[in-house]
Each structure stands twice: as structure tokens, then as C-alpha cells.
Amino acid sequence: MSSSPALALPFDETRRRGGIMSRVLSSDLPRSKALTVILLGILLLLAATPFLFSGSQPVSTAAKICVFIVLVASYDLLLGYSGIVSFAHTMFFGIGGYGIAIALERLGATWGSVLIGLAAALALSAFLAVAIGLLSLRVRAIFFSMITLAVASAAAVLASQLSNVTGGEDGLSFQLPQALRPAFRLLSEPVFGTAVNGRLLAYYLVFFVSLLVFLGLLRIVNSPFGRVLQAIRENEFRAEALGYRVVAYRTAASVISALAATIAGALMALWLRYNGPDTTLSFSIMIDILLMVVIGGMGTMYGAVIGAALFVLAQSYLQVLMGAGSAALAGIPLLPNLIHPDRWLLWLGALFIISVYAFPGGIVGRLRQARQ
């Protein structure tokens, strides 16, 4: 694809300055005041959600945001950094979820089964990613999109049909290890009015693992390996002429991205204590991921943070707003239908199309441009 200013950034000087922050963020600083403020805000809010808000709804929303940040960031490694479109990302997300769910259901609620489930899921994901990559990435990038779509739909059908293993359409509910159950109390006294129970621990498990994986992905895209991926995205021919094996790099990128998605799926299952086709495998989640990546900003890991946060919030709270709007417009033909609470995806879809045309760097690209 052609280079646009928001996507292809020149080597910037901040890299040389060092510093602890720069080390943690792999020298890829936000490079915009507004962006820094927003990112810090999201980080602090996510870190403090259990203490700031009461009730389970805000914490669930925050956990979902954490998981989707990892999922979307790993997808961005493929779409934004490598320039290949995969539709099998939810398959890897689902493999992670089912790995945890099946292991905990069959082997009992221990940390050992969590590890076994996660390891098995990671191995399966890596194998499938290599197989798909070798079969399709050597031919044409566009084959990859279609083949991943086909494979993902086959995986979804398999998961819903093999009901003795996966629980079919109903999915699997399971018990968590003792330390993550709501009844577990780490401290007898509440801290800042919040009981320190297993649910809180589960939230922080999700939060910190997500943070670590995100920083790991940031490290990968800013490594020499990530640079090669971007070179391939910008000009496959030239990269190959320079001696980089395009198929190997693309396959490696799709494996890394699949592994991160698997971890995200495992976290999702751990948080929900349930895994089923609708929570991790369905095609609508794939569309959600696409929307988040593009609206947040392709080719920047921070876009994933903003896209995921915005989208999950919109999913949870925009519908309420639209419901009010729809009620206010009752009586006019078609208009109330268009802003019916169930039609929120219509508007995000329109925003998505406009994003691809008008600001391919998404929100992050916009914010960075505004600075210059």
C-alpha cells in the first residue's frame, strides 16, 4: 500500500534520548501531548477502576477493554505493520478461550490446568498460523485474507458441532482456581472501601498480563524485525531484493500475532469464567476488531488502546444514548430506525469507511498530525 504520512514515520530523534519511560515503551513514545494525556488517562482509569467505581458493570467493561487492547494490538501487528489482512484472528482468540475452558473443566480448577490449557492453546495456534501462512502467504497477500476467512468459519463450525468437547453453542462454564474466586479473601479488611477478593485479583491478573503483552508487542514492532515488516508492507519487491525472506517474515508476524491473540482469549475466558462461540469465535467480533484497529489508528500500537477503549465504551454506553435519541424522534418514518439502539454499528461502520479514506492513521495519526 502507498505510504501516507501518518503510517510511515521517519526515524525520529526521541529514540536517542533514552530514559526509563523510553526504555519501557521501546523508544516509541506517543509523540503528541494530547495523545500522552489520553493514554495516561486510560492507563490510570484501567488501573484504578475497581476502586473508583462500585458495582460489577464498570469492572467488567474495564477488563473487556484490557483484553481487547491486547487483541487489537496483536491484530495491528498484522494489519498495520505487515499490511496483511487476516480474518482468522478470532479463531486464535477462540483457541485461547477454549484452551482455558476445556482444561479447567476437564482437569479441575487448579493453576496447573490453567498452564496446561494455555500451553496447548499456544501450540495449536502457532501450528495453525504456520500452516495457513505457508499455504497462502507465498502466493498472494489477497489469498491470505480469503483463506483465513474460510479457515476461521470452518473453525467456528467445528467448535459449535463438536459439542462433547467444546460445549457446542452453549459453550463451557467452569470453576476458576481458588485464588480467583469471589469468595476468596486476600485481606480481611476492605481497602478504600473495596473488598480485596478473588474477583479483584482476577481483574489485576487480566490488567497486568495485558499490559505486559502490550509492551511486548510494542517492543517487537520497534525492533529490527518490526522494521523489516514495515519495509515489506511499503514495498514487498524491494524488501525481497534487499535479501529479506518475505514469506518467512510474514509467517513469523502472523505467528506472533496469533500467540498474542491466544493469550487474550485465555484472559477473556478467565475473566468471564465461561467460553462460547459468541464471546470469542464469532465473525462479529472479527468485525469489531477491524473497526477498533482502523478507528484507533493502523500502524501504531497506541491506536489499539484508543480504538479498544472507545469501541468497548461505545458498545456499552452509546446504545443508551441512541435509545434516548430514537425515542425523541418517534413518529418520523425510518429516522428512529436509523438511530435505534441496535443500529449503533451502522454509525461506527460509516466512521470506519471515513477513517480509511480521510485519515488512514486513525485517531492517533490525527493527534500526531495536529502537533506538527
Added chain:
Amino acid sequence: MSDMAAPSTAPDELPRAKTDWLPLLLIPALGLLTLPFVGSPSTWVTLTVAGLAMGMMIFLMASGLTLVFGLMDIINFGHGVFISLGAYATLIVLGPLSGWAQADSLGLNLALLALCILAAMAVTGVVGAVFERVIVRPVYGSHLKQILVTMGGLIVAEQAIHAIWGASPIPIPLPQSLRGAFVLGDIVMERYRVVAVAIGLVVFIGMQLLLNRTRIGLLIRAGVENPEMVEALGYRIRRLFVSVFVAGSALAGLGGVMWAFYRQTLTAGMGMEVMVLVFIVIIIGGLGSVGGCFVGSILVALVANYVGFIEPKLALISNILVMALVLIWRPQGLFPVARR
């Protein structure tokens, strides 16, 4: 000098392109191979006719997509929405003419089906023209953006269908005389599937005649081969492309009508569900090849039917297996289009 003389000996003979028979032989080979596994010949005929009908419907939905890709290197992930839209467009006809569907007369029923198809093709053709102008035109040349933007178009259009016709599935009954099956001895052929085979064959033969026997077809084939050269010779490839896009959308609408009556329910996501098969088919056939698309459709549908009968569990992934095998044999699909 013998080089110069050689053409004059047969001045009327143009060198003919060699026909690649090998992929075509796959279909009868597959049929013969499965016959002993299926057991009784009558069951085999039933399965084969059902598979052919399914293949024809997939071909109707896939042909436009592959042609658009071949001509302009545009991949339209939103193609599925034209299938859904064509299916919903039948409601425009079925609403006022519901009496025709109840009538026990083959003529009226077929007329109703024809009207549904016309309405669907008109609606999807017009929407296709708008879709091309608004969604696709700004992103020529960039596959990544095409995939993204057409997915966006798909989301918006699917939601728009929800907004117009409601989100719940709508049942549409088959016209009276198309229900049931013909029974010849042990062989059972659903009537509707026979109609589907007939329509599919008519469209395929029509497309072949159009592509191989007319001037427009010549231009389209030349455009698939080398668009720059066609443009340099003074033809407006853009106009040609828009008409192919519109025709492809209308064909998807036609396929959508057939698919809707086959499923007998309408949902906005029905197009996207079948798109998976459509993509498999055009990959197997070779992106851009109409003949390959036809062979691929029938191959996939037949394999799905045979495998579903012999080993039902395996049928879930039979399509993927067929695709993987074909790609290992011919990485560009059965009939690779030369330039790409």
C-alpha cells in the same frame, strides 16, 4: 524465408488457445470415484443432482465477484451484501403478489420467481452502481484498503437492511408448485433444485456466449488480460468496468433470490455466511476465471454432498480440504489467469 511463407499457407487460422482439460476431468472423476462408496446408484444420482443445484447457486453468486476481480483487480469483500439485498428485494414482489405464490399453477409460480429475480437484479444493479462510485472507486490499486473499505460497506449495508426490513428473520415460502420432489423410481430430485440447475446453466451458457462470441465479451477478456493495452487502443475501460461491476452485483442478486428460496428464510447476514463458500470457490477456480469459478462451484458442492453422505463429521471441513488440495496442486487455482 520459410518463416514469412508459413502464415500465408493458412491465413484464416488464428492460433487457438489450448484448452486445459485436466481440471474439467476432476468432476466426472470425482463422481466415479465416490460411486462405490455411496453404494446404490439411485442415491448417488440424488446426491449428484442436489450437489449440482447447490453448485449452480454458488456459481451464480460467485461469478460476478471473480469477473470483477479479473477485470480490475478489485476484491469486493462486500459482495455478500448484494446476495442479502437480492434476497430481501423479493419481498417487494412477494408482498403485493402473495396470491401468485399460493396458486397451484406452475406458470404463475414461475412467473413470480422470474419477477422476483428481475426485481432483485434491478435493485442490486442500482445499489452496485452506487457502491462502486462511493465505496470502491477511491481505492483502486490498493488491495488492503479495498478489503477494509468493502468490509465497511458490508457493515453499513447490512445494518441498513436491518433498519429498513427489521432485524428478525423473515420466512419466505416457496411457490406452491416448486415444493416437493420428482420421484423416478428410487431417484428423488427436489423440484426447486431442478429449477436452480436450469437457471444456473442458462446463466453460465449466456455468460460464455457473451464472453466468447460478442464484441463486449472480447473487450472484457482483453481487459482481464491487459487493461492498459485495451485503454491505449481507445476503449473506455472504466465504463466497461462499471458495467461489469453492476452486472456482477445483479448476478449476486439473482443468486441471492435462488439462495433465499432455498433457505426459505431471510436474514441480513445470509450473504456473508455464504461468502465463505464463494471465496473458496473463486480461489479454487483461479481468481478472475469464470470457467474456473463454474468448475470450482460444482466441485465444492459435489464434494460437500458426497462427503456429507459418506462421513458426515468430515463434511464440516471438506471445503477447506478441497481448497488445500487444489492449492497444493495448482497454487494459483485450477485456471490461473495469466497476468496475475
